[in-house]
Amino acid sequence: MPTPSKIVIASRESRLAMWQAVHVRERLSSLNPGAEVVILGMTTKGDQILDRPLAEIGGKGLFIKELEVAMEEGRAHLAVHSMKDVPMVMPEGFVLAAISARENPRDAFVSNHYAGLDDLPAGAVVGTSSLRRESILRAKYPQLVIKSLRGNLDTRLKKLDAGEYDAIILAAAGLIRLGLENRIKSVLTAEQSLPAPGQGALGIELIDGAADMLDIVAPLNDPETAHCVKAERAFSRALGGSCQVPLGGYAIIENGQLWLRGFVATADGKEIVSAEIRGEVGKIAGDDEALGLQLAADLRAKGADAILEKLAHCQ
DSSP states (O other): OOOOSEEEEEEEOSHHHHHHHHHHHHHHHHHOTTSEEEEEEEOOHHHHOOSSOGGGTTOGGGGTHHHHHHHHTTSOSEEEEEGGGSOSSOOTTEEEEEEOOOOOOSEEEEOSSOSSGGGOOTTOEEEESOHHHHHHHHHHOTTSEEEEOOSOHHHHHHHHHTTSOSEEEEEHHHHHHTTOGGGOSEEOOTTTSOOOTTTTOEEEEEETTOHHHHHHHGGGOOHHHHHHHHHHHHHHHHTTOSTTSOEEEEEEEETTEEEEEEEEEOTTSSOEEEEEEEEEOOSSTTHHHHHHHHHHHHHHHTTHHHHHHHHHHHO
């Protein structure tokens, strides 16, 4: 199909989201030299409500709804998202058409006074916006005080610099993409803090059935990252994963096999169920998802349902 003369990318207006959109714009421009590629910046409901934890106001879908409306109304052809912000079940009428190569997917420890979590004194205040990170911190560092931390990346760093927190935990990928690696005091290993499904990867969302755009964004897909993220998302989806469920899921390809690790926990970190699985990298549609589903079943067999039932009663 002929390339449209103009391609419009919908994006949130935070500095990190715009970096992501510009990155995609540059790649699309180089692949489609005859097209004008522009960015439609938008403020989402998730960006506007900052005084409450995300789990209390409707979840990660609040970061993408306005972008989807822009696509429905024909004001944009595609939207760029951080994959960890994309709901595990896509809204009807939309598809994830490409998943780009992953930046460092791990969590980063950021502090102005301490080198790592083990250096924090009892009573130190640590900020995070993630129930996943909160459950890990409460389980491994019960002597610390965990406080909610909302806002875009720059806002969170300003709150740290103002002395509201002794340390904060952020995704390493965002700091690296914005050239803020110097703020990272240490990168947590997967064993210390298992990443969120999709963390570090970018996703391209389209209207379902937009065949012309599907061909245009296809070169942006990174097969290895896509295999891993599809397995992670299937695992999370099978356990009802959302920002209301403290859950980690992380896959890598090692020695030709997909190695997927996952856990689910109570928010206080007192109950955690974890497991891992290895299998052949997907050769046909659904293979990667099948590994994710099997890992979820393994967690259920180890008692995850009891944790999920407690979480449901708390919502």
